[in-house]
Structure formats: C-alpha cells, structure tokens
Amino acid sequence: MVTALKRLALLPGRRGLGGEALVNAVLRALDAPEASSADIGKLRAEIVNDAELAAQYERNVPRLLEISPHKQIRSWGERMARPIAMAGADIFYVLPRILRPALVVETGVASGSMTAMLLAALHRNGFGALESFDLPAVAGQRSMDWSVKNEDEIGFLVPAAYRDRWKLTLGDATYLLPRAMEGRTVDCFFHDSDHSYEHQIFEYALALKHLSPRGWIVSDDVSMSPAFERVFSDTSTFFHRDHPNVGIAVPNWSQGE
Numbered sequence: 001m002v003t004a005l006k007r008l009a010l011l012p013g014r015r016g017l018g019g020e021a022l023v024n025a026v027l028r029a030l031d032a033p034e035a036s037s038a039d040i041g042k043l044r045a046e047i048v049n050d051a052e053l054a055a056q057y058e059r060n061v062p063r064l065l066e067i068s069p070h071k072q073i074r075s076w077g078e079r080m081a082r083p084i085a086m087a088g089a090d091i092f093y094v095l096p097r098i099l100r101p102a103l104v105v106e107t108g109v110a111s112g113s114m115t116a117m118l119l120a121a122l123h124r125n126g127f128g129a130l131e132s133f134d135l136p137a138v139a140g141q142r143s144m145d146w147s148v149k150n151e152d153e154i155g156f157l158v159p160a161a162y163r164d165r166w167k168l169t170l171g172d173a174t175y176l177l178p179r180a181m182e183g184r185t186v187d188c189f190f191h192d193s194d195h196s197y198e199h200q201i202f203e204y205a206l207a208l209k210h211l212s213p214r215g216w217i218v219s220d221d222v223s224m225s226p227a228f229e230r231v232f233s234d235t236s237t238f239f240h241r242d243h244p245n246v247g248i249a250v251p252n253w254s255q256g257e
C-alpha cells in the first residue's frame with residue numbers, strides 16, 4: 001500500500017486510455033482479435049454480478065474497514081461502482097477472460113483483491129493457473145500500512161470456490177521466483193510486491209526472460225520508481241485512464257509486421 005502522500009507525489013501526468021480502448025489496444029498489440037463493446041460489457045457484468053466475489057467481499061467488510069477506514073465501502077456493488085475498481089476489472093478480469101492465459105504469475109497478494117479477480121477469470125475460463133508469491137504484509141514495512149493477522153489471512157478476499165487454480169507460496173520473491181520460473185513460460189506476469197527500483201527491475205527482467213510470445217506484463221505502482229519506464233522504454237505500454245498507476249507492457253508486440 002502506498003501512503004496517500006506518496007501517491008499524490010508520484011501519480012503520473014500520464015494519459016491513460018478508457019476501458020474499452022485499453023482492452024483493445026492490448027489485444028491489438030498481442031495480435032488478438034478486438035473485442036466488441038457488447039463483449040466487454042458482458043464480461044464486466046460477469047464480475048459485477050459475481051456472487052462468490054460479492055459474498056467473500058461482504059463477509060470481510062469489517063476487516064476491510066479496519067484496514068482502510070478512509071474507504072468506507074460497505075458492499076461489493078458499492079465497490080464496483082467506483083471507476084478505479086472497474087479499471088481493475090478491465091485489467092485483471094476482462095483481459096485474462098479474453099486472452100485465456102495458461103499460467104499467470106503474481107507477486108504481492110496481501111488481501112488478495114486483484115488475486116480474486118484473476119482467479120475468477122481463470123475459473124470462468126475453465127483453464128489456467130495462478131501462482132502467487134507473497135511475504136506477509138507488515139505495517140510500516142515494504143510500503144504496507146496494515147499487517148495481516150496471520151499467514152492464513154493472506155488473500156482473504158479470494159472465495160473458496162476459486163482457489164483450486166491457485167498456488168500461493170509465502171516468502172521473498174527475490175529468492176523464490178527464479179527457481180519457480182526455471183524452464184517455464186508465463187503468459188501474464190503481475191508485479192505488486194516490493195516497489196523499490198532494484199526489485200521492480202529484477203521482477204520485470206525475470207518476467208521478460210520467461211514471457212511467452214503472446215504474453216503481457218502488468219505492474220502496479222509504476223510511479224514508485226523509474227523502473228517501468230526504463231525497462232519498457234522500447235516496448236508497447238498501456239495505462240488505464242481510471243487507474244494510471246498500473247502499467248501494462250506487451251514486450252513482444254508485432255509492430256505491424
């Protein structure tokens with residue numbers, strides 16, 4: 001979690017794309033057929049009306065209010081009515097629903113808000129797996145402003161029904177990731193762990209090494225360091241207008257060839 005002050009200082013003046021334009025720009029960069037407004041609307045409706053995600057979220061509202069008292073969101077419907085949440089849905093649900101990744105790797109789970117969306121997408125796809133790596137969140141450490149009560153609490157927003165495609169490994173991604181990714185290709189890599197320059201460079205480089213030809217890299221908190229802009233300076237990158245602190249890179253884009 002980035003503190004409010006840091007967020008204010010670091011939010012980019014970057015202009016992002018509206019949801020549909022973003023989804024289709026990523027699809028084009030990956031040489032995938034574009035999605036119609038109706039298709040994207042249908043996928044967004046799936047997540048807004050997802051009974052498992054809604055029930056899990058609402059069961060945990062008291063905990064969420066403890067963690068983020070400033071948010072005061074009391075239902076899934078209220079949450080998904082916020083533009084930033086729908087932007088998250090475009091990135092972490094709509095895109096994986098369309099692109100059907102076989103393997104997604106994620107660093108940084110904490111409450112599991114994005115993990116839950118990714119797993120809901122894999123569940124509806126009936127295909128694919130998510131491997132997540134996380135160090136238990138501790139307030140005041142690694143840019144977190146709350147602590148998990150215990151290891152079992154990690155990913156508490158992930159419904160039981162969506163856990164069968166999930167492997168969660170606890171520990172430092174610096175040591176775990178290289179071994180876990182050895183000899184494997186990743187279709188979607190999502191960074192949301194340590195946002196220091198060195199660590200972001202490390203994760204992006206590892207993701208690039210293992211990315212499948214039609215793979216994409218998503219990073220939260222791209223404004224925390226210049227790493228995203230530097231590593232992907234020659235790459236097709238995309239930002240959502242309503243969530244511009246998340247960057248999407250498509251390193252193997254065809255450039256029209």
Ligand SMILES: C[S@@+](CC[C@H](N)C(=O)[O-])C[C@H]1O[C@@H](n2cnc3c(N)ncnc32)[C@H](O)[C@@H]1O
Nearest residue numbers: 001108110113114134135137172173192193194
């Ligand atoms: C911002 S939170 C993740 C939020 C989550 N993606 C979500 O959407 O709810 C960052 C998480 O990454 C973990 N973390 C930080 N550095 C890490 C590292 N080197 N390896 C693994 N996890 C790390 C933190 O402890 C915390 O649980």
